[in-house]
Amino acid sequence: MKNLSWFNKLAFFCNIVLTVLTFLAYVLPFLAPTWFPFLSVLTLILPLFLILNALFFMYWFIQFKRQMILSGLVLLLGITFINKFYKFSSKNIETSDKDFIVMSYNVRLLNLFNWIPRDNVAEDILHFVNENNPDILCIQEYSTSASAKIDLKIYPYRAIFMKGDKIKTGNAIFSKFPIVNEGKIEFPKSNNDAIFADIKIGKDLVRVYNIHLQSIKISPDVSEISENVEGINQQKSQQIFKRISEAFKKQQQQAEIIMDHKKGCKYPLVICGDMNNSAFSYVYRGIKGDLQDCFEQAGKGFGQTYNFRYYPARIDYIFAGNNMRVKSFTNFPDFVNSDHLPVMTRLAIE
Template identity: 70%
Template sequence: MKDLSWFNKVMFVLNIVLTVLTFLAYILPFLAPKLFPFLSVLTMILPLMLIFNLLFFIYWGIQMKRQILLSSLVLLMGITFINKFYKFSSTDLPKSENDFTVMSYNVRLLNLYKWIERDDVAELISEFINDKNPDILCIQEYSEGKINLRAYKHKFILMKGDKTKTGQAIFSKFPIINKGDIVFPNSNNNAIYADIKRGKDTIRVYNMHLQSIKITPDVHEINEDINGINEQKSKKIIKSMSRAFKAQQEQAEILMNHKKDSKLPEIICGDMNNSAFSFVYRSIRGDLNDTFEEAGSGFGKSYNFNYYPARIDYIFADKKMEVKSFENYPDFINSDHFPIMARLSMVK
């Protein structure tokens, strides 16, 4: 520190603070959110912290300062997180007769309340799904009577709510031989499942929608709140996020307990409302494959959050399935989420 200018001393202090926060974010996926609910927000901004650590690494490297060792250590320890945030190359294996495709999409009630100022959103979503033609389709925040899907003889739709009916839906080209729902207490969110018979194989498909943290996609509003322009709203956001992280942990535990009763190969789809660096992600994924990590490319953005490539929607596939390709569609903006789709094949 003695050899540093006053400016570099300030930079190094900031570097130390960032390092401590980054190490906390590394540990949090292994700690239940109920213990430190608001600290869990660090897992959602971990990619941003890794970028700032990289900038510090470059900053000290240009000056050939030994302080570079701090950022080097942080980045080295975080190397296993990179694939969860960004994939440099995709996988697109040759198609075969044994392949099948799975799509997950939060359709935001098909624009029931005109969040998007146009009248044809439901039609555009219908056309998109019909064009991509997934074999299995999982929809969150479904709204009945507004979508026209041609290819699906089999479906399971569960609607909830008093004034506004919202629900989960699983559409399948293959027979559904068993189905059910998983209740999340004190929440409008839930999960459903369907056992789908495909040839000689039976696959259990879960469609989940976990508790929302209820923050606006408008980054400018969030920044204003954090800067104290609206202190009351900031406190509400903090309380809301803390409650949501606790609820997500409980919901993940309920889902995992339900899984224990099934010996079928499984696929878990849906809107987790949390990042790939979280305790909830680690719990639900378990030993399943994250299809984005296996075959995706880029950021895998699935939520329309300004200036930040948020990935909160997932397709997890059983180890008995090969992940042959993965796609997300960030240019299809007809909900606050983007559709994601994976091509899978049962391993013989």
């Protein structure tokens, strides 16, 4: 430290603070959000921490300062997190007639309230589904109030669970294969829920979960955050972080309900849905368990699933059991007909 300029001393202090925050973000997926709900927010920006650590490492490396060791160690410890954020290559596996394709998509009530100023959003979604032709389609925020515009005739089997009086909303599973059993998993004191369907694929039964966890309610254009940064509105910033913290606690409860439910299933599992949280979170780690994250197995790039203005957020997932082979994974960053983006995977039961 003595041989550092005043600027480098300040830079190294910031480097130390960043290191502490990064280590906390590494540990938080293993700790229940109810213990440290406020700190759990750090898991949302762990990729940013990794990028900043890489910049610090390069800064010290160029000067050949031993301070580079600090960020170097942080990056080395975080190497297992990189695949969750960015995949450098995708799989190229031969397809088969026995494969089946699963798509998951939060359609935001099929634009019922015209969030997107276009009249043909529902029709575009219908055309997109028909064009990609998945065998199993899991939809979150489905609305029977708007479904007249999206008649999915290619699916003879469906499990649809709605709630609400005037406007019916909920989750839906559409399938080309027979559904032999279905059910709904209620979440306490929440408008969110999960559903499941046991689907006969050839000789096998596969359980498909379609889940929608508590939202943290940050708009895609992050206007709330931007306004608070510009206006330095401390009170409103505290309200936002409190709201996110409360959402994380609810997500933990919901995730644990799903974890308990799936323990009783003896069939191969596929879990789809909008988890409203990052791949570095406690709820992701809990729900995924020993399943495969299809993006990690066969995706490419950032795998963005939320139309967030400044950040390639991945909060929608498809998990598959280890008795399945993940042959491909696709996200659709240019198909903006909701605040979420669809994801699709090709699977084969081994």
